[in-house]
Amino acid sequence: MSERTTTIVSPSGLHARPAALFTQAVSKSGFTITVAKGDKAVNAASILAVISLGVAQGETVTIASDDARADAVLDELVELLTTVE
Numbered sequence: 897m898s899e900r901t902t903t904i905v906s907p908s909g910l911h912a913r914p915a916a917l918f919t920q921a922v923s924k925s926g927f928t929i930t931v932a933k934g935d936k937a938v939n940a941a942s943i944l945a946v947i948s949l950g951v952a953q954g955e956t957v958t959i960a961s962d963d964a965r966a967d968a969v970l971d972e973l974v975e976l977l978t979t980v981e
Contacts, residue, residue, distance in 0.1 A: 897960055898960065899958055901957070902957060904956075904957060905977070905978055905980075906981050909950075910947070910951035913980075918946065919941055919942065919943045919946055921976055923941045925966070927961050928963065929959060929970070931949065932957060932959075932960070933949045933955065933956075933957050937960075940959060959974070
């Protein structure tokens with residue numbers, strides 16, 4: 897399993913526009929990826945599931961995939977989460 901932990905920088909957290917951009921990038925990747933806040937992990941390709949986590953600015957999430965080939969995608973998703981406002 898590959899995983900990355902990052903802090904959300906968007907003032908609106910992982911809601912609305914940032915969540916939409918994130919889930920679209922996950923869907924385009926073709927990998928099964930989860931995003932977790934604390935002990936609750938959800939399908940990162942589902943905007944409703946991602947929004948249900950209630951991630952606010954400054955909170956930490958972990959994105960993960962069981963596919964070892966997903967490392968580059970996880971790095972790109974971290975970049976997205978740390979730059980999208």
